[in-house]
Amino acid sequence: MGSKTVAWSILIMGISLAAVVILWAWIGYIGPTYSREVLITQQKVLRQHYGLPPRPVITDPTLLLTPPSLRYLSNTANITAASTGGKDVSIVPGAATLASKAFSPDLINIKAGSSVTWTDKDTTASHTVTSGTGYNDANKGKEFDSGLSTLLTLGKTFSHTFNTAGEIPYFCQIHPTMVGKVVVS
Numbered sequence: 704m705g706s707k708t709v710a711w712s713i714l715i716m717g718i719s720l721a722a723v724v725i726l727w728a729w730i731g732y733i734g735p736t737y738s739r740e741v742l743i744t745q746q747k748v749l750r751q752h753y754g755l756p757p758r759p760v761i762t763d764p765t766l767l768l769t770p771p772s773l774r775y776l777s778n779t780a781n782i783t784a785a786s787t788g789g790k791d792v793s794i795v796p797g798a799a800t801l802a803s804k805a806f807s808p809d810l811i812n813i814k815a816g817s818s819v820t821w822t823d824k825d826t827t828a829s830h831t832v833t834s835g836t837g838y839n840d841a842n843k844g845k846e847f848d849s850g851l852s853t854l855l856t857l858g859k860t861f862s863h864t865f866n867t868a869g870e871i872p873y874f875c876q877i878h879p880t881m882v883g884k885v886v887v888s
């Protein structure tokens with residue numbers, strides 16, 4: 704084997720190595736957060752596609768310190784006493800898939816000036832009670848909204864006083880198929 708052949712071989716190997724390094728630097732490097740960013744983007748797109756609200760931002764420090772899978776497990780110590788005046792509505796266990804049966808009773812009649820208290824008795828998911836017919840209702844949350852940043856979890860309550868007569872439909876922003884109605888007379 705002549706020295707010319709060896710020189711050519713070394714040159715070709717050098718060029719190949721350089722090409723690999725350049726390609727890696729140019730398009731190959733995706734960084735350690737790539738999969739995470741792809742997942743976040745996919746979630747955003749899917750939420751928009753299905754008309755779901757943006758992912759709620761959890762600020763409650765006790766919730767943040769709890770692993771997501773354990774967050775909404777039964778903790779009866781947290782259950783607060785039901786309200787004294789007004790009427791009570793329960794968010795029943797398994798409410799997320801129960802549509803109009805998610806709230807009990809799903810239709811409640813009250814007199815103007817009195818209040819309704821919703822108590823979350825569901826161990827499997829968190830919810831909101833939000834006035835309106837659905838997420839795309841321009842008037843959603845105008846009359847009342849328990850809020851996406853203060854989600855209702857097991858034992859939590861939300862109260863609202865109704866001062867004007869009328870029919871007020873409401874739903875859950877996390878599970879928009881959960882619907883109920885307050886009739887104020």
Ligand SMILES: [Cu+2]
Binds near residue numbers: 828875876
């Ligand atoms: Cu819900």
